[in-house]
Amino acid sequence: MSFEPGDGASVFAAMRPRKGQMLTRAVIATYSLDMVxxxxxxxxxxxxxxxxxASSPLGLVKAFEQVRSKLVVMHQxxxxxxxxxxxxxxxxxxxxxHAVATDERTAxxxxxxMLARYTGDGGPEWxxxxxxxxxxxxxxxxxxxxxVSGTGRGTRQIADVHDLAAELLAGSLxxxxxxxxxxxxxxxxxxxxxxxLLWRKPGEEKSFLDEWENRRPESIRAxxxxxxxxxxxxxxxxxxxxxxxxxxxxxxxxxxxxxxxEYRTAAAPDPEAEVRVxxxxxxxxxxxxxxxxxxVHAKLLMTTxxxxxxxxxxxxxxxxxGLRGPNAEAVALLDISxxxxxxxxxSFIDQGxxxxxxxxxxxxxxxxxxxxxxxxxxxxxxxxxxxxx
Numbered sequence: 001m002s003f004e005p006g007d008g009a010s011v012f013a014a015m016r017p018r019k020g021q022m023l024t025r026a027v028i029a030t031y032s033l034d035m036v037x038x039x040x041x042x043x044x045x046x047x048x049x050x051x052x053x054a055s056s057p058l059g060l061v062k063a064f065e066q067v068r069s070k071l072v073v074m075h076q077x078x079x080x081x082x083x084x085x086x087x088x089x090x091x092x093x094x095x096x097x098h099a100v101a102t103d104e105r106t107a108x109x110x111x112x113x114m115l116a117r118y119t120g121d122g123g124p125e126w127x128x129x130x131x132x133x134x135x136x137x138x139x140x141x142x143x144x145x146x147x148v149s150g151t152g153r154g155t156r157q158i159a160d161v162h163d164l165a166a167e168l169l170a171g172s173l174x175x176x177x178x179x180x181x182x183x184x185x186x187x188x189x190x191x192x193x194x195x196x197l198l199w200r201k202p203g204e205e206k207s208f209l210d211e212w213e214n215r216r217p218e219s220i221r222a223x224x225x226x227x228x229x230x231x232x233x234x235x236x237x238x239x240x241x242x243x244x245x246x247x248x249x250x251x252x253x254x255x256x257x258x259x260x261x262e263y264r265t266a267a268a269p270d271p272e273a274e275v276r277v278x279x280x281x282x283x284x285x286x287x288x289x290x291x292x293x294x295x296v297h298a299k300l301l302m303t304t305x306x307x308x309x310x311x312x313x314x315x316x317x318x319x320x321x322g323l324r325g326p327n328a329e330a331v332a333l334l335d336i337s338x339x340x341x342x343x344x345x346x347s348f349i350d351q352g353x354x355x356x357x358x359x360x361x362x363x364x365x366x367x368x369x370x371x372x373x374x375x376x377x378x379x380x381x382x383x384x385x386x387x388x389x
Contacts, residue, residue, distance in 0.1 A: 009131055011114065012044040014146050027069045027165070027172040029113040029202060029330070031315075032079040034136040037086075038093055040065055041135065043266050045116070053352035064092055072172050073135065076109040077101045081136070096173075100328075102202040107326035109202055112144075112315045115165060117177060124186055125149055128161050129312055130197070130332050132298045136276045141266075143298035143313055147186040147194070155185035158206075168199045168330060175209060191338025195310075198331050205325040207234070208316060213280035217237045217303035217312075221349045222300050222318060232258055239303060246296065246349045264352030266296045285318035299331075302345060309342035 015021055023045050046066025073102040084088060100109035112325060114129040131144020147158070162181040165173055173181075179257060188194055200206045210236075220243040222235070227247050232255065236243065243261045252263045299322070301312040314331030316322035336342045 006084070011129060011131075011144065012040060014129065015041075015114055015116055016044045016125060017046075017118050019123070021118040022069060023067060023070055024117045024119050025141075025173065026067070026114070026116040026178060027169050028071070028073040028115075028135060029075075029107065029109075029111040030073065030135040030170065031075060031110045031112070032081070032136050032374075033075040033097075035082045035090060035093055036355065037135050037137050037295055038073060038096070042071070042093070042096075042174050045071065056144055067096075071096045072098055074098045074100055074109070074169070074172070075135070077105070078104070087316070089381045096176075100202065103326065107202050107321070108328070109328035110315050110322070111168060111199065113164075113169070115161075115169065115332055117180070124180060126161075126181065128186070130330055131314060132313075138297065140295040140297035143300055145192070145313055145334070147188055149184040149189050151185060152187065154386045155187045157184065158186050158194055159198070160194075160346050161186065164330065166198050168201060168328070181223065189341070191336060191341050193335040193337070194332060195291075195335050196333040196334065198314075200325055200327070202328040203326045204328075205326045208329070208331055209234055209323060210311065211236050212303075212310075212312075215303055216309075217241055217305045219304050219346070220244070220302070220303045221304075221346055223296065223349060224244070224318040224322075225295070225297055226317040227255050228319045228320055229255050229258065231262060232322045233316040234320075234323055241303075245353045247318075248295075249355060252355050263268050263355040264349060265355050266352050300345070302342065304346065308337055308338050309336070309339075311342070326389060331376050 008028075010321050015026075020115055021279045026045055030042070039060065042063045046063040073096055075097065075321070080097075080099075092177050112133050114127070116127050117305055118125045119125075126149040128147045129144055131142060133142040133144060144177070147161070149155075159182070162178060165181055166178055181384075186194070196211065200208075200210050215238070217239065218241065220235070220239055220241050222243060223246045224234075225248055227245070232245065241260070244264060246264045246266060248257075249265055251266070299314060301318070311334045312331050313334060314329065316327075316329040316331050321327040
């Protein structure tokens with residue numbers, strides 16, 4: 001786990017079976033879904049990395065056969081993007097999808113999780129990833145944590161992995177697989193200890209800040225592309241001290257000035273990036289190799305005292321719906337003992353462009369309200385029964 005510039009890692013590469021391994025189960029949770037990115041995931045989990053999809057679809061056919069009935073992608077209803085090309089294979093991918101029908105006017109399905117099981121000569125292996133990345137073509141900066149099961153020195157049981165899978169991903173795993181998860185021991189990145197995993201199902205009200213109550217750190221740093229006064233205010237209500245918050249200029253303008261908060265910015269996240277299938281086959285270059293990173297989509301809260309840090313990392317934006325509900329979310333609470341992990345993140349936030357906290361922009365607020373109303377109207381249309389005549 002590293003926040004050093006240039007140390008970005010491919011999530012697809014992290015989940016790809018090693019030589020001699022075969023995927024037996026994979027469950028993905030995402031808010032938005034790009035079908036071309038899903039093609040990339042299928043190729044990574046079960047395909048031929050050397051196949052050129054543009055000239056021959058045989059690599060995808062082989063990959064699809066490897067992951068057939070093993071891969072489930074849970075996404076928010078109505079948040080799926082289909083490509084202009086390769087439409088003939090969409091029916092194959094459709095069998096892997098499960099749309100979570102939450103009404104976004106009140107709550108969203110918003111967790112970002114990858115859970116996979118592999119078999120090989122060394123026996124079964126599980127990998128669990130939790131973070132901020134949707135299964136899309138976005139090249140924004142993201143943050144995530146990868147845990148790998150094993151029996152070596154330093155591994156330990158994390159009961160929350162089993163409980164999260166059983167509750168948030170209910171119905172996606174067999175009972176014997178859940179039993180394996182309950183007994184599994186996990187290795188975390190060096191200098192990182194997983195204290196808790198927290199999650200919330202759609203419609204639930206449960207705060208992710210309870211374990212931060214009465215903290216008195218030397219510094220608070222946070223990163224979130226979407227914020228509101230209730231979410232940031234809740235953090236300030238349980239954690240003492242000044243906060244440096246990296247967000248977007250638009251989010252800051254909407255939130256307005258808050259005591260003890262110094263705003264900084266990098267760039268807004270890119271919600272609608274297109275991606276080619278071929279890009280998904282490049283391990284060394286990352287998930288989406290030919291487009292530059294243009295924004296920050298990570299969601300983090302970190303406090304430091306001396307050489308030690310505490311961090312919350314995952315899908316939850318620093319908003320009321322993200323931190324308390326009713327959005328479905330998943331986050332990891334981490335204790336970080338190695339300054340080499342926490343230091344670069346602190347520097348990245350501190351070196352952002354300082355923003356002057358202005359009063360909310362009424363014109364922008366009106367535009368955003370109209371956009372929300374349009375989203376609500378679209379969702380209401382999706383709820384209505386339809387038939388072709």
